[in-house]
Amino acid sequence: MSADSKNFSGKKLRVLQITGSPVVGGIETQILFLLQRYDKRRFSVDVACGNSTEGALRDEYLAASARLI
Numbered sequence: 001m002s003a004d005s006k007n008f009s010g011k012k013l014r015v016l017q018i019t020g021s022p023v024v025g026g027i028e029t030q031i032l033f034l035l036q037r038y039d040k041r042r043f044s045v046d047v048a049c050g051n052s053t054e055g056a057l058r059d060e061y062l063a064a065s066a067r068l069i
Contacts, residue, residue, distance in 0.1 A: 012044040019047060022055035022068065032057055035064035 015038070017031045031047060038045055045066045049055075053068040061068060 012042060015043050015045045017045065017047045017066075019049055021049045021052040022047070022057040022061050024056045028055070028057055032060055032064065035061060035066050038064075040065050 017034070019028055019031055022028055035045060035047075045064075047061055047066045047068050049068055058068065
């Protein structure tokens, strides 16, 4: 059993990523990169968009199981 699995209680950890909106930019692309790599069994990810939840990366964020707020 690995150290990671010993610390995993079965309850998903909640993660909040913050950005202006899901447009194509440096931070927004990095958030997408992370979203695609989170273990969805262990993490529940919300992306807080300060300006708008609309943008070119919206569908990709949603496909990566993120909730846009």
